[in-house]
Amino acid sequence: MPQTSTLYSFVNRWECDENDHLNVQFYFARFEEADRQFRLLSGLSDAVAGPRRVRHIRYHRELKDADLIEVRSGLAFDGPHMLTVIHEMLDPATGTLAATAIDGYDPGTHAAKSLRDRFAPHIVAMPEHAAPRGLGASPAPGRTGPSDLESQSAQICFRGTVMPRHLGPDNKADDGFALSAFTDGVVHVWQRTPMNHAFLTKHGYGRVAVEMKLTWHSPLKNGEAFYILTGFTGCREKTFSFRHHMFEARTDRLVACLDVVALVLDLKTRKSVALPGSAMDQIRRQTISV
Template structure:
């Protein structure tokens, strides 16, 4: 019952964003590779446990250019899903926990006991740091429609085309691609609030995500045209939440949903700051939930 070393990596300068730290899409790409390696090591596959329902990521500390990365993975049966794969991403030099990912599966209830036995050498207990905090554990609503979101006030923030370079080894657009579409468009969500580009620049602040949950509904393949439509789902003292919906443009088919908890960071102090009072009022008026 030990953690499996599933990734050894490094933060490249070109993977860092305007906040001078590793962009979230590359955390997801690291988790993808760690998951492939873990599946090979332990024999986990969709025939046994079904398709992954969600990937729930929490960000605990920053990784910056030149930092070493390690990921260790295991299976937990005491997590928020019937079977939960935990990935712990750490700074390879200091051992500090930088991010965690929970991959949620819901195999047949009658198979849990044999699965426990089958994967007994790869099991650990849930760690508190990985548990969902600001986003529910379950998959997002797969019946959401584009017209319904527009009626609630959500807005399109991104349009794009799936290219061959965006595909995973299964021939479908991967997690990194979904994240890249949302991170390219998210500034337009912030721009709807008092925390505009001008406000952030003037105060030396940055946009930061602290928790994310990705739910795939249907696949995207090379050549598909897609869009992202987004809206706000909540607001607190220092954080607010939003939901990005990816749709295939020709048929308005829901592809994936990305729930996000975000905050404003002082780029000099590298710490969170409280949202301005007017942001609470503005966001509360635009909630789509």
């Protein structure tokens, strides 16, 4: 079956970051809205399939100022989860695929046949380009505490408070707000490597994420203060990875984790560059166990 168009949008100039492309928080916000529309159109709900366990995004092409956006959504039973909702974001003017998101649900094998019948008009084949690549498909574990992370070289990179304007329709902070906090904090994570602000400015480089996985562990509500603890999880020749842990500040309750695969982008050629050897060494010395 063809996918359902669930969002029509546009890249506004104020949504673009220092790399002159759409900031990742607005990809998440648009996928969140597309998912709300898909749930309405398909009848998918937590009561039917259980809560979403994880959202996994891959960035395929840059979206820039004034680009058009369309999201098309479907549901797969041959994906990495028992039930996988697939969102594909593209520029309808060119047909270029910009990003993909897969949402993982685990309603139980006993429900497979009834769910297949119920969602038959929306079932699509799992596309290879949306499959996890640099990150595993499973949700991040929820047993980590701040003391353990700090003992492994994780450091705080952001503090904030949830305000009424940050709440979604369910009166909880949504994906877009969480990503805005992670995005503001990540520059301080890069500062912990030789690829700091001075290095990037000198060479005309930018910070770019190519893959992300968001796992919510508990809700964050109006008035709650929070902080983000981040540790590196690995590196390769051109990419490195880290995990953000968002904690509610009063009780140190784990709220969410965001796994990220990042790279250095040459802002002139728009191509990735190899990580400096000193950066790889320093990241490996600070790697946490996950």
